[in-house]
Amino acid sequence: MANRETKPRVGGPEVSTRDLFRLDGRTVLITGGTGALGLEVAGSVLESGGDVICIDLPELPPEAGWTKVQAIAETHGTRATYYSCDVTDADRLRFLFEETMPKTRYPLRGVVTCAGVSGRVPAVDYPVDDFRRIVDINLVGTFIVAQAAAREMRNQNVSGSIVLVASMSGWGSNKGLDTSAYNSSKSAVLQLGRSLAAEWGSRQGHPSIRVNTISPGYIKTRLTAESLAKPTQEQVWSAENMLNRISTTDEYRAPIIFLLADGSSFMTGADLRIDGGHRSCESMNELHSESYGLVKNVPISKHWKWKRSTIARSDMPRSAEYLDL
Incomplete structure (x- = not known):
């Protein structure tokens, strides 16, 4: 195609295997930065040598979680900063980029979109405004952040890697759960990842940006707390996968670091489904x-x-x- 060109690769045979999973000299933006997964990812990026910018709705991050993040940063000589921002507010996000990016030590070269919400309502009774809100946050907010990040990488002329957090629910419906809005939004995130990867991998006049998704299975977080409070619910969900248990947020550290780092240099437009074999079990x-x-x-x-x-x-x-x- 006329508008495509081969870009220089990242990594290389001269780079040690250990260093292929390092994030030194780069800044990584994490949305949903006050959530369990966002805080976990932030700590992992800091341990891997990268600086972190976390954004989320609250004015301040949770004290206990952020204290741990700052301790990790101090130990590894990295930096973590937090800003309040609604990912669906494109103007606010643009202003945030204009204010914060000149202050970073390293160029923005990574993004992880952890921001997301769910809701359980029978489809026949689903209020349209509630449905639209979930799609707006999970899909449109994800696009707004990815777009802003890609523009920043283009301005700095640096390659990057964007990881969109989808869900195994984007691959199929979950038995007994009335979550049509959430499922639809996450399925759309999977397609968004493929579409952005196709546009940004080799476009002329644009640095190479790899875009991949991950599809977590059930995780013990505040989003699933209400469901898991029901008697036998954890047992039921566990029985639906091949490992007979539910995941925890720390189990997504390594896959995300892999996608952010140069070790995944030839991987884009792909999805890592990390669901304990849930969907394969269904198949x-x-x-x-x-x-x-x-x-x-x-x-x-x-x-x-x-x-x-x-x-x-x-x-x-x-x-x-x-x-x-």
């Missing part, structure tokens, strides 16, 4: 159900015969291979 169940449905009226003896002779008998349903009787 296996569907496959088994479909397979069984094709042969459920056939005697068990026939099942076993088909399973043994699938290669020799091409006329039999291939799905019989997958029966486990």
Whole structure:
């Protein structure tokens, strides 16, 4: 295509494996910076050598969480700053960039969009304004931040990596949860990531910006606290994945650092689904159900015969291979 060009790569064979996962000499912006995941990611970036700018709605970050972040920064010689900002307010975000970016030690080269909200309402009763608010924060707010960051990287002529936090809920509906707005918004975030990656990876006159997404499974945070307070809910959710438990925020540190750092230099437009095998488990169940449905009226003896002779008998349903009787 005429508007594309090959950009210099980051990393390289001369860089040690350890250094491929370092973030020295760069600033990383984290939205949802007062949340459990945002604070966890902030600490990981600081440990990896990068400076951090956290933004979120509250005027001040939570004392306990921010004290821990500052302690990590002091230990590693890095810096963490916090600003109050609504990610859906494009004018406020633009002003924030104009005020803060000249004060940073290092260029902005990374973004992690942790800001997001959910809501459980039956679709037939969902107030349109509430639906629109969730989409506005989860999708439009994510775009506003990514756009502002890309403009800053273009102004500084530096390559970068943007990590959009989607959800396994963007890949399918969750059984028993009336979360149509949340699911729709996260599915859109997945497509947004692919679209931005296609535009910003090799555009002429624009630094190379890689854009990837992560799709977490159920996490123990304040967003899931209400649901998990119900008797047996944690047991039910745990049983739906392959590890038989629910994740915690620290389990997303390494995947996000990988995507931010040069170790993922040839990765863009991709999604890391970190759900304990939840969606894969669903796929296996569907496959088994479909397979069984094709042969459920056939005697068990026939099942076993088909399973043994699938290669020799091409006329039999291939799905019989997958029966486990």
